[in-house]
Amino acid sequence: MGPVEVLTPALEDYLETVFLLVERHKFARVRDIAVERGVKPGSVSPAMKRLADLGLVKYVQREYVDLTETGRVAARRVLARHTVLFRFFRDLLKLPEELSESEACAMEHSLSSATMDRMVSLFEFLDACPQSPDSLLARFHQCPIANADCEDCKPGCEHEGAGVEATNPLSELAAGERGIVVRIGSHGAIRQRLLNMGMLPGTELTVERYAPGGDPVWIRLGTSQVALRRHEADALHVKALAPEIA
Amino acid sequence: MGPVEVLTPALEDYLETVFLLVERHKFARVRDIAVERGVKPGSVSPAMKRLADLGLVKYVQREYVDLTETGRVAARRVLARHTVLFRFFRDLLKLPEELSESEACAMEHSLSSATMDRMVSLFEFLDACPQSPDSLLARFHQCPIANADCEDCKPGCEHEGAGVEATNPLSELAAGERGIVVRIGSHGAIRQRLLNMGMLPGTELTVERYAPGGDPVWIRLGTSQVALRRHEADALHVKALAPEIA
DNA sequence: TTCAATTGTAAGATGTGTCTAACATGGAGG
């Protein structure tokens, strides 16, 4: 096998930084790299030495840092992963620019080639397939169910139309009944709490029992149990399932 | 501020493991945790001590490990992030089960609440909105452009239909012309290479010049330059842009 | 009851990445 040296996340970050600096200024100095990455110059020198040992940068001590051809290829690969994630977050999920950026930075080191490839396929598809303005993605971006800041329902989204199966608030399930989470009809803190408890779309749950008055309701999720307040149970839209096979 | 102790990735993993073991066997022993995580028991003890210090587990030495209520909440949160990522990879991108799993493991530690929330919104939308069998997602999963293993085009996908703008192979652009990458009409190694060079859908590029015979063609991507072989340039579908404003 | 197997702990080593503080270098102005 060739030199399949795996770069540590920090080294990938340094490589990326050097690439961007070299693009901007034709060369990179230790100081610039330190500023860019928010570390002290003393941390940069040893990192450059390691990159030089791996054959990724040409490093004339006290002078400048430049990329080798191998280094350029590696840096572009890291950058491509970053870009794919960034575009996914910003353009597809419509997350704020800054969050998209930081999230991409954090995840770029653990994105496999296969996954990146597949995400790009999704982009290609979304771009090529439904070019009309009522494309599914555009509908997602306007969908009231998927967005907090709009009224109950709008044109452009046919959730109440034909073909959509009925869902009920969880609190309409009787004790002992099962259901599958379809959506969380709520935003903000309640939604966060429900998601963090594992109430994700597609999750199967069983209503264990209601307290008198129905206020805390105990739910079984797999083998673990959680208690929900009434307003949380109301926010959770489920599709009823046939009772469990005994 | 309360104890907003941030868990290291490894501690999150331990917490997750403990949660799953406790669910399965009512309690967790150091040894089980070590086996589950593929480490030696000697690594587990200190980790448990640290989790106990953070108030996340109740740890009776030599006996068992159990979660505190706080720990259970934290563990469910980690697990929920894992599940969201896993479902995204497996069900939406249609990646193999095993890859989805390992990718989710790697990324779960850097998924922010906001991003998770938004991914769940996408799931909810896809589930609620286009319930018909020709939903966009189903079309993605069958789309020949997005999948290597099918012929040129199939029913169910109307790429050649009306409303789709024309794209050309990159090699039809003359030197000096600009374009935006729309898709990579190729699979396997060539696709990998193009992606790794940063040729992602949405990327703007300029054709710098062709070598005699047109075989290597030099492309400018932002401020950096790459050379493409003819068969690579043919695989790259671009939309021509108006020439750059001088 | 005593020993062996099982299980857990403690201590030391490694690898990575950071910091600070002290030291080196080289060019510009005096």
Added chain:
DNA sequence: CCTCCATGTTAGACACATCTTACAATTGAA
């Protein structure tokens, strides 16, 4: 020519997550 200051380098320390190895405690069988 010398000195000062920007910049870089080195060394030493720490933190963290992990490993291995050697030791300790528990348990149950002979």
